[in-house]
Amino acid sequence: MDPANLPSMSPPPRQPSRSTSRDLERYAGLFARRTRVMKSSAMRDMMAITARPEVISLAGGLPDTSTFPPETFAAAAARIAEESCAKALQYGPTDGLAETKDCIAEVMEAEGMRVDPEDLMVTTGGQQVLDLVAKTLIDPGDVIVAEGPSYPGALNAFKAYEADVVQIDMDADGMRVDLMEEALHRLERDGRRPKFIYTVPSFQNPGGVTMSASRRRRLVEVAHERELLVLEDNPYGLLRYEGEAPEPLYAIDGGVFVMYLGTFSKIFSPGMRLGWVVAPPPVLEKIEFGKQEADLCTSTLSQLMVQAYFEIGDWRAYVDSLTEVYRARRDAMLEALGEHFPAQAEWTRPAGGLFVWVTLPDFIDTTDLLALALRDNVAFVPGEGAFVDGRGRNAMRLNFSASSEDQIREGIRRIGEVIREQVGLYGTLTGEQPGFAAAARAAAEGVAAKAAEESARGAPDEAPGGDAQDGGRVVRLPRRSGANRRAGGA
Amino acid sequence: MTRVAVLKGGRSLERGVSLRSGARVEDALGRLGHEVVPIDVGLDLIRRLESLAPEVAFVALHGRDGEDGTIQELLEIVGLPYTGSGVLACSRAVDKVLTKHLLIEAGLPTPPFFSFTQTAFRELGAAEALPAIEERLAFPIVVKPSSQGSALGIKFARTAEDVPAALVAAFSYDGRVLLERHVAGRDLAVSVLDGPAGPQALPVVEAVPREEDFYDFEARYEIGRTAFVCPAELGSELTERAHELALATYALLGCRGFARIDLMLSGEGELFVLEANPIPGLTDTSLLPQAADAAGIGFDDLIGRILELALAPA
Numbered sequence: 001m002d003p004a005n006l007p008s009m010s011p012p013p014r015q016p017s018r019s020t021s022r023d024l025e026r027y028a029g030l031f032a033r034r035t036r037v038m039k040s041s042a043m044r045d046m047m048a049i050t051a052r053p054e055v056i057s058l059a060g061g062l063p064d065t066s067t068f069p070p071e072t073f074a075a076a077a078a079r080i081a082e083e084s085c086a087k088a089l090q091y092g093p094t095d096g097l098a099e100t101k102d103c104i105a106e107v108m109e110a111e112g113m114r115v116d117p118e119d120l121m122v123t124t125g126g127q128q129v130l131d132l133v134a135k136t137l138i139d140p141g142d143v144i145v146a147e148g149p150s151y152p153g154a155l156n157a158f159k160a161y162e163a164d165v166v167q168i169d170m171d172a173d174g175m176r177v178d179l180m181e182e183a184l185h186r187l188e189r190d191g192r193r194p195k196f197i198y199t200v201p202s203f204q205n206p207g208g209v210t211m212s213a214s215r216r217r218r219l220v221e222v223a224h225e226r227e228l229l230v231l232e233d234n235p236y237g238l239l240r241y242e243g244e245a246p247e248p249l250y251a252i253d254g255g256v257f258v259m260y261l262g263t264f265s266k267i268f269s270p271g272m273r274l275g276w277v278v279a280p281p282p283v284l285e286k287i288e289f290g291k292q293e294a295d296l297c298t299s300t301l302s303q304l305m306v307q308a309y310f311e312i313g314d315w316r317a318y319v320d321s322l323t324e325v326y327r328a329r330r331d332a333m334l335e336a337l338g339e340h341f342p343a344q345a346e347w348t349r350p351a352g353g354l355f356v357w358v359t360l361p362d363f364i365d366t367t368d369l370l371a372l373a374l375r376d377n378v379a380f381v382p383g384e385g386a387f388v389d390g391r392g393r394n395a396m397r398l399n400f401s402a403s404s405e406d407q408i409r410e411g412i413r414r415i416g417e418v419i420r421e422q423v424g425l426y427g428t429l430t431g432e433q434p435g436f437a438a439a440a441r442a443a444a445e446g447v448a449a450k451a452a453e454e455s456a457r458g459a460p461d462e463a464p465g466g467d468a469q470d471g472g473r474v475v476r477l478p479r480r481s482g483a484n485r486r487a488g489g490a
Numbered sequence: 491m492t493r494v495a496v497l498k499g500g501r502s503l504e505r506g507v508s509l510r511s512g513a514r515v516e517d518a519l520g521r522l523g524h525e526v527v528p529i530d531v532g533l534d535l536i537r538r539l540e541s542l543a544p545e546v547a548f549v550a551l552h553g554r555d556g557e558d559g560t561i562q563e564l565l566e567i568v569g570l571p572y573t574g575s576g577v578l579a580c581s582r583a584v585d586k587v588l589t590k591h592l593l594i595e596a597g598l599p600t601p602p603f604f605s606f607t608q609t610a611f612r613e614l615g616a617a618e619a620l621p622a623i624e625e626r627l628a629f630p631i632v633v634k635p636s637s638q639g640s641a642l643g644i645k646f647a648r649t650a651e652d653v654p655a656a657l658v659a660a661f662s663y664d665g666r667v668l669l670e671r672h673v674a675g676r677d678l679a680v681s682v683l684d685g686p687a688g689p690q691a692l693p694v695v696e697a698v699p700r701e702e703d704f705y706d707f708e709a710r711y712e713i714g715r716t717a718f719v720c721p722a723e724l725g726s727e728l729t730e731r732a733h734e735l736a737l738a739t740y741a742l743l744g745c746r747g748f749a750r751i752d753l754m755l756s757g758e759g760e761l762f763v764l765e766a767n768p769i770p771g772l773t774d775t776s777l778l779p780q781a782a783d784a785a786g787i788g789f790d791d792l793i794g795r796i797l798e799l800a801l802a803p804a
């Protein structure tokens with residue numbers, strides 16, 4: 001329409017400015033308050049380099065999809081084309097296809113859980129569950145209790161709803177449920193009631209530790225006593241490399257207060273973007289409304305792919321093959337850590353999953369260490385993002401699922417070298433033996449007694465964590481701030 | 491229409507920012523009617539420049555290799571005109587220690603400092619000089635790597651106990667670090683843009699942290715955590731003084747095309763030059779585009795002008 005023909009009462013059409021240099025500033029006034037926590041950082045920028053091919057990245061959390069047989073993929077796709085093409089191209093029910101729910105029930109049964117398909121909803125990856133649960137339960141300022149360290153992707157999802165995340169320390173047996181009870185008590189005294197407890201009890205991301213059976217039972221008891229919801233995030237439960245699996249929280253609780261998050265990402269494919277949530281019916285109903293608002297339904301094509309795959313292929317055998325591959329990679333990493341990391345470093349010994357959590361002396365900031373590591377073409381995730389309160393600066397997460405054993409050994413060797421460089425420099429600057437100081441301090445605090453002993457003896461050749469019985473090294477946390485400190489999400 | 495190679499990315503720690511700068515520059519060049527050839531710089535740089543045969547290179551790289559004279563040297567060798575400062579100015583500006591020595595020699599104000607190489611600590615026992623330094627600078631002391639362009643590796647040491655860890659952090663980025671007296675006050679940036687009438691100082695930008703992130707350098711250039719005021723409310727005298735200092739620094743280092751000079755205004759009303767950035771960010775939130783905009787020079791005009799300067803006979 002020619003603007004000249006507009007009725008005279010209309011305002012003159014606005015000319016969009018050609019220059020866009022200040023777009024973000026211009027829009028900044030329109031952003032919602034919650035976007036203030038969605039920020040970039042120099043560290044995130046630095047991670048841009050890890051995508052370069054010459055970098056050995058122990059930073060990601062990717063499963064190795066190269067081991068999936070392409071012929072199985074082709075057969076599943078062909079089957080969908082033949083039998084359910086129109087359905088695959090169509091919208092589906094918000095809660096998911098019945099046939100996919102059957103596959104989910106099968107996966108949960110493999111981990112000792114019985115679930116009524118009525119009580120579960122298929123989601124677009126596990127990540128969507130984190131978003132939907134927070135969306136359903138969290139008003140700004142509400143409290144979520146989580147492990148410290150926690151999966152940064154969960155913290156970000158929670159912070160987007162302006163949740164106040166309270167993090168509970170862990171040790172080799174997972175979250176310190178006793179400390180959690182203390183924190184709950186403190187919150188209650190302050191007149192604050194948490195909405196839910198978020199936990200990755202098995203092969204925790206990023207901690208790598210698994211919650212003991214007794215703590216699991218106590219956690220569920222506490223949930224019942226206090227009528228608190230628990231969100232059990234279990235993406236790696238089936239990727240177990242040794243030992244017996246403790247009962248999932250969901251199985252202990254029977255679905256009264258425990259909500260369960262599962263995913264096909266680590267046992268089949270993250271590219272499918274398929275996860276699920278199990279929750280008590282009234283909660284699930286609300287979550288389902290949220291899902292409808294968010295994306296109407298999960299990809300029908302993906303859901304049918306899973307179903308076809310479960311019928312054509314042997315998913316258990318594939319998970320077993322992944323387990324073999326990852327176990328060897330984990331062993332390579334633990335061995336390399338023992339060989340190349342200095343005595344001042346401590347790390348967890350995961351019995352499954354994808355990650356090892358390493359704690360370094362306090363004077364090392366792992367974001368700066370990453371810069372040095374990138375110089376040598378190796379990457380890890382600095383620990384800072386796993387805390388809401390600035391802790392974790394001397395920690396790192398290492399992934400062993402996405403690199404070959406040779407790459408892992410070489411990557412760990414290079415990281416070990418840059419750590420030694422910093423430890424040596426610190427010793428030069430202070431004139432002290434940092435190893436001795438760290439050991440003395442650790443012993444004084446009565447934590448990591450075994451690790452302290454090792455450090456004091458300076459036994460770098462001792463295998464990390466010793467036997468599986470002692471649960472490996474504890475998830476030692478920086479002492480800079482008090483335990484269970486709270487940090488605002490707003 | 492000119493065939494312009496936009497050089498971006500690379501291996502620098504500021505790769506992420508550079509990719510964003512590059513993308514914005516490419517958009518602007520496209521709107522100005524130029525033919526854009528984006529290049530993520532790597533081992534094949536020379537080969538790609540030869541096969542793509544651009545008429546000029548727009549250097550949208552930040553940090554190591556891009557901003558320190560390395561790329562500029564290569565472009566000189568292949569005989570391709572390029573935007574921004576030349577080898578010498580980049581080499582001077584990227585080195586904060588050298589910049590500060592030049593400033594002092596020229597009588598321009600910069601906070602007192604001491605600088606050390608890692609070798610000095612490892613082999614010459616420089617650690618024993620730390621107490622004397624701490625006494626002369628007084629706490630808090632800012633510890634920074636000499637050649638890192640972004641906020642990475644910059645730490646505050648509030649007490650003597652903080653110094654060793656701060657040094658370890660800074661040495662992660664460079665073999666040379668400086669310990670600088672902290673000037674408490676207002677954080678200012680003056681961008682300089684060349685033009686027909688010679689270099690022109692653009693309106694002063696002030697970075698005002700929104701939260702109590704006073705010691706958090708990272709927050710300073712983050713949208714949402716820092717408010718940018720442009721032109722900064724300084725009064726005409728201080729503004730003029732800031733412009734003078736920026737232009738003098740620009741000339742001292744031998745910059746060409748454009749640059750950003752970072753200043754501190756102390757509580758006592760004194761201005762200090764902190765550092766110069768020969769290729770400041772050209773992203774949505776970068777300070778140079780904001781300053782140009784405040785001066786009535788839109789982003790496309792800014793990019794067009796920087797390109798023209800590269801093509802103009804020296």
